[in-house]
Amino acid sequence: MALSELPKLDTTLDVSVSAAGRLAAIAAGEAVQTELHDDLRRETAVVDVRGFNLWYGPKQALFEIHMPIPKGRITALVGPSGCGKSTLLRSINRINDLVDTVRTTGDILLNGESIFAPHVDVIDLRKRMGMVFQKPNPFPMSVYENVVYPLRIDGVRDRAVLDEACERSLRGAALWDEVKDRLHDSAMGLSGGQQQRLCIARAIAAEPEVLLMDEPCSALDPIATNKIEELMEGLRGEYTIVIVTHNMQQAARTSDYTAFMYLGRLIEYGSTATIFQQPHLPETLAYVTGRFG
Amino acid sequence: MAVTCATLGRRRAHRFVVSNRFPRVRASRTTTRRVRIADAIARWVITVGGLATVVSVMGVFVFLLAVAAPLFRPATWGSLEPLATWPHGAEVATLATDESRALALWADTQAVWSVAPLQTPGMPVRLAPLEGRPVTVLQWDPLAGLAMAGFSDGAVATLRAASRTDWHPIGSAPEPVGSLAVGAEWWDGTAVWRRVETERAVRISFTVDVADLAPPAATSPVRRLDFVSGPDGFVQVLLHDDGTLEAVRVRQRRNMLTGQTTLFRTVVPIAWERRPEAGLPEYVGLSGLGDTLLMLWPDGVLHRYDVRTAEHAQLAEDLDVLPEPGCRVTVARLLLGRSTLLVGDSAGRISLWFVVPVEDDAAGARRIVNPRRFEVASRSPVTALAISHRSRIFAAGCADGRVAVWHATSAKQLGELRVPVEEPIRVLAFSPKEDALVVAAGERAWTVAMRPGHPEVSLKALFGPVWYEGAPHPAHVWQSSSGTDDFEPKFGLMPLVFGTVKATLVAMVLAVPLALLAALYTSEFMRPRWKAFVKPTIELMAALPSVVLGFLAALVIAPWVASHLPVVMASFGTVPLALILGGHVWSLLPGGIRLAGARVRPFAMAVAAFAGFTAAAPVGRAAERWLFAGDVMRWLDGQIGGPWGGWWLILLPAALAIAAVVAVPCWDRCVRTPRAASETVVAVLELLKFAAVLAAAAGLAAGGAALLSFAGADPRGGLVGTYVQRNALVVGVVMGFAIIPIIYTIADDALTAVPEHLRSASLAAGGTNWQTAVRIVVPAAAGGIFSAVMVGLGRAVGETMIVLMAAGNTPIMSWNIFNGFRTLSANIAVELPEAVRNSTHYRTLFLASLVLFVMTFIVNTAAEAVRLRVRRRLREL
Structure with a gap:
């Protein structure tokens, strides 16, 4: 190490020490103020999480989350395992409702309307969002039927509409060229990466307002991961995408905004460039540089 | 101490370096001997247990097969043993042996009996009870011990001709008996002595004495004579030389004080249509209970007279029993039970004839039919016929010395023998126990030991329609026993297989939708907390012993359903309807109330179901009025309504x-x-x-x-018909109760096993719970659901107690759901305790259990195969 870098080392140590202190405070249950960057305020929020708390039985999993999700952008949720990224994501389309013991306070707005309002039909809510899960989960039916499933359950029977949606979605998911000759073969015969892109195709088939992706690449090999990332690049601007990831590089490469969560709290949220290069908080820096987590 | 620690520490460090990848915690890790032994024992026990299971299932199969297989074994025959004595040149009319096969008995046409030892040498003794009187015809029925002789003056004598067995201690027996070995016989000149034990012997003798000598009614000689004996007398038919035909009814009355028997005789002349060109008939036979008179001429003309009232006897039928011209009837006999006439002809054929009721004839008209024909391989003229006194076996002797033995109903040939001389068989007889055949040809006679096996059973007779005696057409019949001795057991398994299939179908139709929908509901819609209570409750239903269910079905449900049939039938419609309507009403509720009331939805459903049950009564009554002319029972019976x-x-x-x-x-x-x-x-x-x-x-x-009514079709007589209290509907409901838990549990497990991520994917795509269940979960669990249904089917096929108690056990083949049936399993349970070990009945019941075993085996194997395939498919998900 060159001598000239010594002051830098000193800074790093400083950051680490202060980060460790703050993280310990959070672990001890101290309330934290989310560091919300200003550039977010210039965006229109399609989903707005406001003071959201969530309990699994007696255990609180999310604490006072305030998080506007900008329209047409890719937002990455990062943080160590168990920090509540997936829970937050699954709260947005209320798929967490399926868990019997979940209790929430606070609110999540979709285009300014609460998704928890009593008159809201959760089925309609989910129809406005697509979701991609960690593990590829195609249905045990043909590729074609997988893609048009959201349309089928909406009662669409017109063959032309279905064919069009199928091709559009598969092209959108960069899978069309690989499967166009075997649309009516079982989806179970595709590779893991292809299956995951098929799931993305299914998620965008009904043209949702928001696309939620829960660690979509964690079960995939690097080549398949690369393809998914390219695909997200293609979807950028068209869809509002929220992606949970463990992979810092992926978050840095693909997202416009990054939110750092820790122990159920949203610590810092801002544009990806800022979060990865000059985060406002030492603990964020510590995490994105791989010093813990 | 410190030293040790240090050493240990060093050792640890050392090891750490050596095995730098797997740091060892302890110095040495070896699997202890005990663990190894336990492992070996466990492996051994599991292997043995698994193999034992397979072996015991196979063992059951092999055992059933071993008991049932002898049914298909052919009859076994001994060799021809020449008879020690035989009357040379005598005109033997009837041949017989006694029960214990010690005596050969024969009577000639002059009513002179001869008795000879069958097993030991000895001169025959002659018995001539009617010595001196000119006998023109003799008819002897060795089984009844009755003989009748007609005389040239028109009179008829009744004789008792029977063998008797007396037990004697060796001391009081003649001296030579004392020197006999046990089982050996000695002929004392008039009777056979057999030493049966060291201290006892039996004397087997034969006696003939005149019981009654009737005065002549007509003066012309008696030419043909036949009689049927019953419990209180007998009926005779006499044909005299001059063509007079008389029916004589003799009633015996025994004076209880004096022990004397008085005979009351009624003689009725019968007017009959003579055939001057053909003379007197060669054969005159009274069949059945003496209500049918058959006359047969050698040219094949058979006249059947209805003599139910002898005064009004009339020619009912006149037909030709010979299939082709140019041959002649050579010999005729009535089979055991006197209902079937066997006619042998000069072309080596024996045809079978019996009287059957004309179908759909209210007046009770009858006709004679020829269900079967047998042919001797050599086509040599039939010269003698013998019938067994135990079963429908008969033997036909031919002019070339061949004897063929058949079973008359199953048409199975038991064997064919040939006597060592090229001469016509003169006379043939089965021993009373059907264990030997006596054959006389030319101047010699032979006995041959036989074991008929199970001639009434063949694959065709078991699974195909059989034309039984007295039935209007071939049919599948199971009737294993009856009150009369000459009854023929009918072992058709099809009515039982049919009953099993009917019970299974009805139960499945009722149980499968209910069980599968329940499984779908609990696995996809019910809150887990509720499910934890509901599922064990349904599974508890399976713990109810089926005998309790059967008892409830037979004594509580069956009478209740019989008195409330319209209500019960209506509830099948009103309950689902009420539930669906309830669903519609629910969705009519304002959204807020609906969402808030989600928790009480199960209660709402219960209310709807209750409303359905309540509505069933008025709906049922209305339906009865409008559809079934006001009384469904009478409608079902076909008395009223269209x-x-x-x-x-x-x-x-x-x-x-x-x-x-x-x-x-x-x-x-x-x-x-x-x-x-x-x-x-x-x-x-x-x-x-x-x-x-x-x-x-x-x-x-x-x-x-x-449309169907206009076409003249009527469901009565098909799917529905006369109501019987214990019927398929009651069994279906109760057996449904028994199989619902099984189908439900397996189906619920299959549905629950569908990976959660598929459900999440569907829900996240905006599918409702119902869409997710129907489009994703059910297809993914299809194999498990199929397997559940198949296991339920297997249980329904084998279910015994419910059908035994509630199905009425009538082995009939009717699709009428308001009629009973008998299943294979219930039949085994009912009849096995009364079946004689190793009898045909016993073995046939084992065959029935084998059929049942194969049926359930196929069902369960199919279920398992599908289950494995689906498990493989699910693993890919």
């Missing part, structure tokens, strides 16, 4: 299905739901759609029913 109502009800489910498939898309095309329609509007439209489908189905069923 077929329309029944057809309408039967066609309704199919019409509903068609309406659901056809009318729903039509409705969807015609009635466009406005995009911005409120939930209430949508709910009202859905309700209207449902009403429209119901109306369409009702109309469709009405149209179909009218």
